[in-house]
Amino acid sequence: MNIDGLAAIVTGGGSGLGQATARALAGAGAKVTVLDIDSAKAEATAREIGGVGAGCDVADEASTIAALARGRAAHGPARVCVNCAGVVTPGKVVGRKGPMPLETFARVVQVNLIGTFNVMRLAAADMAGLEPLEGLERGVIVNTASIAAWDGQIGQCAYASSKGGVAALSLPAARELAPLGIRVMALAPGYMETPMLAGMPDEVMEGLVASTLFPHRLGRPEEFAKMVLAIIDNPMLNGSAIRLDGAVRMPPQ
Numbered sequence: 001m002n003i004d005g006l007a008a009i010v011t012g013g014g015s016g017l018g019q020a021t022a023r024a025l026a027g028a029g030a031k032v033t034v035l036d037i038d039s040a041k042a043e044a045t046a047r048e049i050g051g052v053g054a055g056c057d058v059a060d061e062a063s064t065i066a067a068l069a070r071g072r073a074a075h076g077p078a079r080v081c082v083n084c085a086g087v088v089t090p091g092k093v094v095g096r097k098g099p100m101p102l103e104t105f106a107r108v109v110q111v112n113l114i115g116t117f118n119v120m121r122l123a124a125a126d127m128a129g130l131e132p133l134e135g136l137e138r139g140v141i142v143n144t145a146s147i148a149a150w151d152g153q154i155g156q157c158a159y160a161s162s163k164g165g166v167a168a169l170s171l172p173a174a175r176e177l178a179p180l181g182i183r184v185m186a187l188a189p190g191y192m193e194t195p196m197l198a199g200m201p202d203e204v205m206e207g208l209v210a211s212t213l214f215p216h217r218l219g220r221p222e223e224f225a226k227m228v229l230a231i232i233d234n235p236m237l238n239g240s241a242i243r244l245d246g247a248v249r250m251p252p253q
């Protein structure tokens with residue numbers, strides 16, 4: 001799909017991978033609506049790229065409906081939806097203070113998996129009402145999983161389950177939405193240089209780089225964004241999850 005002039009939505013666009021994606025989409029001519037729970041960050045990214053910024057908790061139905069309506073009013077229904085909003089809250093099944101609080105597990109799943117589905121379902125409903133473009137395509141949805149979907153470490157039960165859910169979502173959603181010409185893909189990054197990883201102790205960071213085989217460094221947000229553009233551009237990419245990880249395989253801890 002050629003995105004020049006088309007409307008796009010990016011969640012988590014106030015920071016990291018979402019911000020890089022919003023920039024790349026705008027650079028390719030898309031009209032971008034940037035959603036983030038941190039409305040100041042959403043608006044800052046939007047200002048920089050000439051888009052629309054809106055505060056939104058993707059895990060909250062009313063907040064998401066309202067934010068998407070702002071984007072629709074400015075740009076029309078979006079043909080592209082990229083879900084990057086996410087949280088990582090570590091916690092052991094049984095930690096020093098006893099069993100993991102259920103609300104900790106639930107919030108991670110609520111944001112990462114249910115939030116992704118929430119935005120995806122609303123965006124897909126909008127896409128369904130649009131005229132098909134060249135190749136009968138109506139829209140493309142890219143959801144952000146993680147290599148933790150397959151390599152979940154000790155302390156990542158909540159995160160890995162949420163991301164496993166995002167990866168598993170691609171095929172049934174792509175199958176269902178295929179007659180409408182809407183594709184669904186998941187991107188599963190390895191270790192990426194974003195604020196999510198910033199603040200890790202130096203020795204942890206060195207370990208992350210050491211286990212990333214080639215290139216022997218953290219991934220760059222721009223490399224994630226380039227992959228999003230490639231997915232949008234290539235109509236055969238549908239119904240699966242792609243690892244973007246420099247051949248890293250996370251160890252148990």
Ligand SMILES: NC(=O)c1ccc[n+]([C@@H]2O[C@H](COP(=O)([O-])OP(=O)(O)OC[C@H]3O[C@@H](n4cnc5c(N)ncnc54)[C@H](O)[C@@H]3O)[C@@H](O)[C@H]2O)c1
Nearest residue numbers: 012015016017036037057058085086146189191192194196
């Ligand atoms: N950085 C990595 O190494 C890495 C690796 C694998 C997967 N990921 C995934 O990539 C995505 C982006 O992560 P990042 O590294 O750019 O992190 P980040 O913290 O830089 O950005 C995440 C953004 O999501 C926003 N957000 C959080 N909860 C939200 C909510 N409920 N509603 C709306 N926005 C919300 C945050 O405010 C933030 O701006 C996440 O889903 C993350 O799990 C990151």
